[in-house]
Amino acid sequence: MGSEKKPVEEIQELHRQLVLPSDRLCTVEEFMPGEGVYVHGGWVRSATVGRAFFDWKQRIVSVINAAGKPRMPKRGSTVYGVVVSLIREDIVLVKIFADEKQRRYNGSYTGFLHVSQASDRPVKSILEVVKPGDVIRAKVLNSKHPFQLNIKLAGMGVVAALCSRCGAPLYRVPGQQHLVCLRCGNKEYRKVAPGYLYVKKGR
Numbered sequence: 001m002g003s004e005k006k007p008v009e010e011i012q013e014l015h016r017q018l019v020l021p022s023d024r025l026c027t028v029e030e031f032m033p034g035e036g037v038y039v040h041g042g043w044v045r046s047a048t049v050g051r052a053f054f055d056w057k058q059r060i061v062s063v064i065n066a067a068g069k070p071r072m073p074k075r076g077s078t079v080y081g082v083v084v085s086l087i088r089e090d091i092v093l094v095k096i097f098a099d100e101k102q103r104r105y106n107g108s109y110t111g112f113l114h115v116s117q118a119s120d121r122p123v124k125s126i127l128e129v130v131k132p133g134d135v136i137r138a139k140v141l142n143s144k145h146p147f148q149l150n151i152k153l154a155g156m157g158v159v160a161a162l163c164s165r166c167g168a169p170l171y172r173v174p175g176q177q178h179l180v181c182l183r184c185g186n187k188e189y190r191k192v193a194p195g196y197l198y199v200k201k202g203r
């Protein structure tokens with residue numbers, strides 16, 4: 001199974017053809033997954049009914065549904081993503097899932113956020129401003145996969161975060177710098193965006 005591959009001629013034949021959900025398009029070694037596809041057992045498969053589109057230059061395969069070209073982040077786009085993991089002390093991996101109107105992409109896109117694009121103040125680790133599990137609103141800095149992100153620009157930042165001690169939502173308390181967990185009292189800092197989801201009311 002592992003060494004199985006789709007012959008180039010078959011891929012060329014599949015290009016622009018109608019495919020169905022779970023149809024095998026190629027192996028992950030041949031093309032990177034783009035929009036409208038998912039990876040299972042080493043194969044890139046269609047996630048939707050549409051036409052297969054192989055980008056030979058960038059080595060990305062997508063399935064474009066009837067609506068036309070796949071929506072894709074590009075330079076200057078505002079996107080929503082979830083912080084997945086710490087890659088290095090200064091970089092986190094982000095799964096980009098929606099555009100600026102919070103419309104979900106068919107698939108998801110890989111993004112990277114470097115500490116220099118996340119914080120104006122000097123920090124030892126990027127985890128001082130974002131943490132895995134955070135949902136961020138970010139600006140896309142380049143036009144190709146994987147996308148470089150920025151949350152320092154106006155309007156960008158963390159829009160939802162959970163307490164890293166107990167998992168409950170972290171609340172923004174008007175007038176306070178830190179976010180507060182109303183369940184356990186934990187306080188954590190984030191680079192918060194305008195319109196942060198959880199805001200403590202009253203007082």
Ligand SMILES: [Zn+2]
Binds near residue numbers: 163164166168182
């Ligand atoms: Zn907590």
